Amino acid sequence: MRLPPSIQVFERGWLSSNNVLLVDHACAALVDTGYASHAPQTLALVQNALGERPLDLIVNTHLHSDHCGGNALLQATWPCRTAIPVAESEAVANWDQTRLTYRATGQHCERFTFTETIAPGTPFRLGGLDWQVLGAPGHDPHSLMLYCADERVLISADALWENGFGVIFPELGGESGFAEQQAVLETIAQLDVRTIVPGHGAPFTNVALALERAFSRVAWLRADPARNAKNALKVLIVFKLLDVREMSFDALMRMLDEAAVMHAAAAMLKPRAAWPALLRELIEELAANSGPLIVDGARIVARGRA
Known part of the structure; x- marks a missing residue:
């Protein structure tokens, strides 16, 4: 898998999202932290990778419980900064578990805080690489992706997996989601991407085939x-x-x-x-x-x- 040496992917499963560790001389950052039940495992993985070095930054692509459930334990272990999607800042500040969907899905998440917000267009320097934040509504209206044009790497969260994408939750509440998912896939198709690091499953390089499957699935879901x-x-x-x-x-x-x-x-x-x-x-x-x-x-x- 062609990933720069400054990027390490902890492939987890379905209860916990993948975690992406990006390390350079200035910052050790983790993109997404898994589910609360797996938080000790997430901590152990990060500690093993960093050794004596502290974690400096958590970045959440979105705030579904399987992507941010390790935030609280990591924050308790290190005084790390935490960046979340700007649209979720009020809900996190007030710890509104209804807006954050934890009660609505029968799941749980330990309360965490944040130090900064990110939005489409936000630039990042992580792992010695420049990243662009892209909007990825569909699965979640506030979800984001990270794209490194120089290395042609996309951290896609749940917007695109090798075989599909995450549940289109907005449609269950009577809001639009299929059209947004279609648009996100079209955005990915326009990028020059060599490797995708998905929210679940192994990183993959056959982007065209994954997109073909995903476009077909969107059409199938929209039909009924x-x-x-x-x-x-x-x-x-x-x-x-x-x-x-x-x-x-x-x-x-x-x-x-x-x-x-x-x-x-x-x-x-x-x-x-x-x-x-x-x-x-x-x-x-x-x-x-x-x-x-x-x-x-x-x-x-x-x-x-x-």
């Missing part, structure tokens, strides 16, 4: 928004199980009622009286063919590691 709602429910159910490892059917039903994003997605698919059947159907699909879940009597269990 219920597909996005069903995918969102599956993703949020699996995410919760990866975190807590097992739940009862009744506990999942309560989460469907209480977590606003899940509630909205379910409402797009079935009337409330049909939600138990809908949930059973989703769980069966997720358990089929060695899928991510296992049904063990009354228990639903995550298969494998987070």
Whole structure:
């Protein structure tokens, strides 16, 4: 993988986003910090890479819990600066967990602070390289990407993976998201990119093929928004199980009622009286063919590691 030596990628999984460590003589920076349950692991990875050197800066591409859940522990370990998307600054300052989506998705995040904000057009010098901040709405209206033109590297967060992109959450709340995701993909297609470091999965170089898959998926979702709602429910159910490892059917039903994003997605698919059947159907699909879940009597269990 053709990445400059000043860039180190910690590939995590689906519960925690990837972490990108960029180090030069002036600054040691980490882009995204994973989920709260994995915060000690994130800290260990960074400490192992830096040795005696402190972490100077955290940069968050967006504030979904799997991208900023390690912020608090890293801030408690080092007096590092933290840069977040400017549109999220008020919500973080007031720790508004509704606006920050943690309550709405049934997830958690330890409270953290920030020292500065970033927005599209913000220049960065990280890892001895110049980076440009690009807007990446779609998956999240406030999401950002980092692009280094000299090295042709894009840190794409959840705007583009090798096989797809993140759930288009705004559409679940009646806001536009598909058009924005399409526009972000078009922006990426216009960049001179050799290597993409995604929010999940290994860095990759076949950018054209990834874009082809992503454009096809956007068109498929736009043709029937219920597909996005069903995918969102599956993703949020699996995410919760990866975190807590097992739940009862009744506990999942309560989460469907209480977590606003899940509630909205379910409402797009079935009337409330049909939600138990809908949930059973989703769980069966997720358990089929060695899928991510296992049904063990009354228990639903995550298969494998987070």
